[in-house]
Amino acid sequence: MALINDTTLRDGEQAPYVAFNTKEKLRIATLLYEAGADELEVGIPAMGKTEREDLKEILNLNLPLRIMSWNRATLSDLEASLSCGVKAVDLSVPVSNELINVKFGGDTDKLFRNLEEVVTAAKREGLFVCIGGEDASRGDNRFLKEILEFGNSLGADRFRYCDTVGVLTPNKTYENISYLAGLDLLDIEIHTHNDFGMATANSIVGIEAGAVSANTTVIGLGERAGNASFEQVLMSLTHQFDEERKINSIKLQELVRTVSKAANKTIDSSFPIVGENIFSHESGIHVNGMIKSKRAYEAFEPEEVGLHREFPIGKHSGTSTLFYHLKSIGIDPIAGKVQSLLPKVREIVTERKQVLSEQELKELYLCS
Numbered sequence: 001m002a003l004i005n006d007t008t009l010r011d012g013e014q015a016p017y018v019a020f021n022t023k024e025k026l027r028i029a030t031l032l033y034e035a036g037a038d039e040l041e042v043g044i045p046a047m048g049k050t051e052r053e054d055l056k057e058i059l060n061l062n063l064p065l066r067i068m069s070w071n072r073a074t075l076s077d078l079e080a081s082l083s084c085g086v087k088a089v090d091l092s093v094p095v096s097n098e099l100i101n102v103k104f105g106g107d108t109d110k111l112f113r114n115l116e117e118v119v120t121a122a123k124r125e126g127l128f129v130c131i132g133g134e135d136a137s138r139g140d141n142r143f144l145k146e147i148l149e150f151g152n153s154l155g156a157d158r159f160r161y162c163d164t165v166g167v168l169t170p171n172k173t174y175e176n177i178s179y180l181a182g183l184d185l186l187d188i189e190i191h192t193h194n195d196f197g198m199a200t201a202n203s204i205v206g207i208e209a210g211a212v213s214a215n216t217t218v219i220g221l222g223e224r225a226g227n228a229s230f231e232q233v234l235m236s237l238t239h240q241f242d243e244e245r246k247i248n249s250i251k252l253q254e255l256v257r258t259v260s261k262a263a264n265k266t267i268d269s270s271f272p273i274v275g276e277n278i279f280s281h282e283s284g285i286h287v288n289g290m291i292k293s294k295r296a297y298e299a300f301e302p303e304e305v306g307l308h309r310e311f312p313i314g315k316h317s318g319t320s321t322l323f324y325h326l327k328s329i330g331i332d333p334i335a336g337k338v339q340s341l342l343p344k345v346r347e348i349v350t351e352r353k354q355v356l357s358e359q360e361l362k363e364l365y366l367c368s
Contacts, residue, residue, distance in 0.1 A: 005038065005214065010069075012222050018262075027258055036248070044071070087127060089127050090131075091122065097139075115150065136160075137161070161211070163190075166193035178210055181209060200233060203233055216229060219231070249304055249305055252274070252305055274306075282314040284316060313361055323338060333365065
């Protein structure tokens with residue numbers, strides 16, 4: 001089973017204009033566990049005392065899953081994490097020429113020296129070590145192989161393949177992850193960004209290609225266009241990969257609302273998995289099908305994600321919708337009368353840009 005390593009409390013909070021307080025962090029961490037996350041990345045200890053205190057409080061929740069901190073591959077960052085009591089760390093190094101030039105002046109020897117020093121120190125402390133390959137998607141696979149070989153020799157546990165600026169396509173993701181996973185040097189984690197709208201798709205393809213773990217954030221929160229969505233990856237693994245995951249719909253909805261409020265981010269009504277209108281069927285053909293079979297036009301039951309099904313009375317409604325609503329309010333409708341109502345319903349909805357209520361439909365029917 002693939003692991004969901006959620007980084008809402010690290011990369012998610014790095015979204016512009018977003019800041020979580022301690023109470024929010026504790027609630028989000030708890031809800032992530034209850035909603036189905038397998039691991040959490042919860043902060044950057046090197047940021048300062050407040051960040052470290054928050055991380056300690058999260059650890060004190062004693063949630064039964066791996067809690068990881070994010071660090072640059074430096075001893076000072078590692079020491080900040082150790083002071084919090086974490087047992088797992090991501091140690092980030094740039095692995096593209098672009099960022100190696102920016103951060104190491106192009107000196108790869110220095111990069112390897114830093115990595116050796118900090119990974120060795122982390123393993124000496126008994127930590128689970130993930131080497132975070134920053135900008136891996138713009139790196140050279142031959143160089144990434146060197147990093148994995150070196151990490152393996154140092155005892156590292158995982159390599160995070162980061163699509164830092166969101167340039168991957170699903171085909172390229174599959175090609176690159178297949179290659180790295182096939183080396184059988186370190187477990188691969190896929191970390192994607194949504195600059196071209198492909199973060200979740202690339203994460204899922206990464207798992208198909210052999211990654212054992214995927215980073216996510218709730219509602220895709222994150223830098224620029226965001227990250228792979230926790231709830232989308234969770235449901236994909238459950239339904240498209242047939243993983244046996246027990247989804248707590250109440251906790252999932254509470255998690256989404258909590259993060260949305262804390263980040264001051266609204267959730268579009270058609271947002272995948274958790275948008276309030278994604279189980280609303282207006283098309284007459286679709287409603288007719290849904291009345292006959294709940295699976296006709298839905299990939300999964302709305303109750304799985306804490307939502308419910310609706311048949312709004314709108315411009316594209318057919319007689320099946322009108323019959324459904326009239327019967328639900330105790331009227332035994334006459335077919336010809338219902339058919340004659342459709343033009344009027346469409347005219348009203350088009351003019352006012354708002355669907356009819358059952359009471360309005362009742363009045364129209366009784367007056368026709």
